[in-house]
Amino acid sequence: MKRDLYETLGVGKTADEKELKGAFRKLAMKYHPDKNPGDAEAEKTFKDISHAYETLKDPQKRAAYDRYGHAAFENGGMGGGGGGFGGAGAGGFSDIFEDIFGEMMGGGRQRRSSGGRERGADLRYNMEISLEEAYSGKTAQIRVPTSITCDVCSGSGAKPGTKPQTCGTCQGSGRVRAAQGFFSIERTCPTCHGRGQTITDPCGKCHGQGRVTEERSLSVNIPAGIEDGTRIRLSGEGEAGLRGGPAGDLYIFLSVKPHEFYQRDGADLYCSVPISMTTAALGGKFDVATLDGTKSRVSVPEGTQAGKQFRLKGKGMPVLRSSQIGDLYIQIQIETPQKLTKRQRELLREFEELSSKDNNPESAGFFSRMKDFFDIE
Ligand SMILES: [Zn+2]
Ligand SMILES: [Zn+2]
Numbered sequence: 001m002k003r004d005l006y007e008t009l010g011v012g013k014t015a016d017e018k019e020l021k022g023a024f025r026k027l028a029m030k031y032h033p034d035k036n037p038g039d040a041e042a043e044k045t046f047k048d049i050s051h052a053y054e055t056l057k058d059p060q061k062r063a064a065y066d067r068y069g070h071a072a073f074e075n076g077g078m079g080g081g082g083g084g085f086g087g088a089g090a091g092g093f094s095d096i097f098e099d100i101f102g103e104m105m106g107g108g109r110q111r112r113s114s115g116g117r118e119r120g121a122d123l124r125y126n127m128e129i130s131l132e133e134a135y136s137g138k139t140a141q142i143r144v145p146t147s148i149t150c151d152v153c154s155g156s157g158a159k160p161g162t163k164p165q166t167c168g169t170c171q172g173s174g175r176v177r178a179a180q181g182f183f184s185i186e187r188t189c190p191t192c193h194g195r196g197q198t199i200t201d202p203c204g205k206c207h208g209q210g211r212v213t214e215e216r217s218l219s220v221n222i223p224a225g226i227e228d229g230t231r232i233r234l235s236g237e238g239e240a241g242l243r244g245g246p247a248g249d250l251y252i253f254l255s256v257k258p259h260e261f262y263q264r265d266g267a268d269l270y271c272s273v274p275i276s277m278t279t280a281a282l283g284g285k286f287d288v289a290t291l292d293g294t295k296s297r298v299s300v301p302e303g304t305q306a307g308k309q310f311r312l313k314g315k316g317m318p319v320l321r322s323s324q325i326g327d328l329y330i331q332i333q334i335e336t337p338q339k340l341t342k343r344q345r346e347l348l349r350e351f352e353e354l355s356s357k358d359n360n361p362e363s364a365g366f367f368s369r370m371k372d373f374f375d376i377e
Helices: 005-009 017-031 040-056 059-073 093-101 131-136 277-282 342-354 361-374
Strands: 123-129 138-149 175-180 183-188 211-222 231-234 250-256 263-265 268-276 284-289 295-300 309-312 328-335
Touching (some): 005 017, 017 040, 123 138, 138 250, 211 231, 211 250, 268 277, 268 284, 277 328
Antiparallel strands (some): 263 268, 284 295
């Protein structure tokens, strides 16, 4: 059983970036292997807190963790040697350690890479759909600007026929060690910027990057019943890795546009329908258009009160990946007539004179009950 990441750092689920950083810094100072030489327990704790911090400081990873827990990082995302979600394996922690302490030590931050291969960045794509589209589901074609592996040099960054050379400064490791106070800090090699290799003859197309930017067309399946705020992950559809590293993931952040007539609550829909005072009193019928493209008749009985709710079974939203369908609730509002003519006013006065307590039991008894309750004159 893996420990909860928030618990590991000793912060609440709502901790902001500053709190996370502060908590990590405190724990890292205590458990850093350089301060606890030979202590395997401290090293394990240090890796755990590093992993927790690395995950939670990244808004995308944090969102994935909040939604799916540790399972978010167990399938797919770990592919390739470049890291991916989960990250802090052996050696992986020096990166975030630098991230936190880099400013304190007066150094900058460099992304860690091994052997020059680096995992591509995750990409975010915001998509907005209508409630009707969420109802029926759709296949959306999207165009994603992304970098892909350069076809001329096959991602090596070196001109075809030449090869990248092993960096002389770091002997290919991409990292150099330097003493900083009581810490011994591993830093990104300044010569090769962590690649471990230098390219003397860069590829003409990608200028040594090993990747080029292109727009790709992707088809995304939006299932029926999808909810506002859903994230869809397309594994490996993110940015290409650097110099042959694995690609990142593409996240589709889905939002459902507010609807003119319907409010949604999970699989149920709500629609507020204003009817006239006379319809409410005498009874009547009206039709509502529903998302399945048909209409449903609602019968209002005589003496319907404001706030009365009618349920149309199976006229709500489909439930994701099931055959269930929610309901549609019609909520009645009663509109009081305005701009009366002389004749209408006369008729209503006459109606009022003919009214008895039985016509309005609620309002007729209300004030006397209130008086009694508060014992006032
Ligand atoms: Zn190239
Ligand atoms: Zn180097």
